[in-house]
Amino acid sequence: MNDVIDRLARLTPSPAAPAEDATADLRRGHQALSRRRIKRAALGGVALTLALGGAFGGIALTSDPEVTPITQATDKVRLVDYDGTQMPGYTVAKVPEGFVLQGSDQYVLAVARPDDTSTISDFRDKIVVTLESASSPVEGATDTTVDGRPATIVTTPDGATVLKYAYRDFTVVIQMWNSIHLTDEQLVEFAEGVEVTADAKPSVG
Secondary structure (H helix, E strand, O other): OOHHHHHHHOOOOOOOOHHHHHHHHHHHHHHHHHHHHHHHHHHHHHHHHHHHHHHOOOOOOOOOOOOOOOOOOOOOOOEOOOOOOOOOOEEOOOOOOEEEEEEEEOOOOEEEEEEEEEOOOOOOOOOOEEOOOOOOOOOEEEEEEEOEEEEEEEEEEOOEEEEEEEEEEEEEEEEEOOOOOHHHHHHHHHHHEEEEEOOOOOOOO
């Protein structure tokens, strides 16, 4: 009997786990659940972004400063009515927007930007009007008309555009530098507003 009592005495329950251990386990469980929820939300956001990108033809997802957006060039130039002082030798009805009559002499009328300080004999970045006493065929020319008169347009090796057309007993020559982006049709429109006065003389040579 004493042997049984001794054995029962040795079968004592193990001490309970400290309360703080149970609290720590509960906290770790909550943290793991939060991490799983955040991961699911992030994956769902990526899927939504990709879906929107497909629906709208692609969305840029980068802020890399080296990436430069593609832009459409817009070098269009308008012709506007000219209401300034006319120059000896020629009168004009229209000029490219932002341009002025820089000056003229008996041989040349120069149309340039207001800040151009070069002489009128420097044709760079300008439209210039001159006269020839006779006309010769031009290779590679495009036939057109100015006020119903036969005309030709040709591009020179340096990229300038030259319009020639008969006017009274002369040939009017209008050269547009390649930095001025008028179309051929606009250049013809400019020419149709040009009048040659008695002060103009054909160039020599």
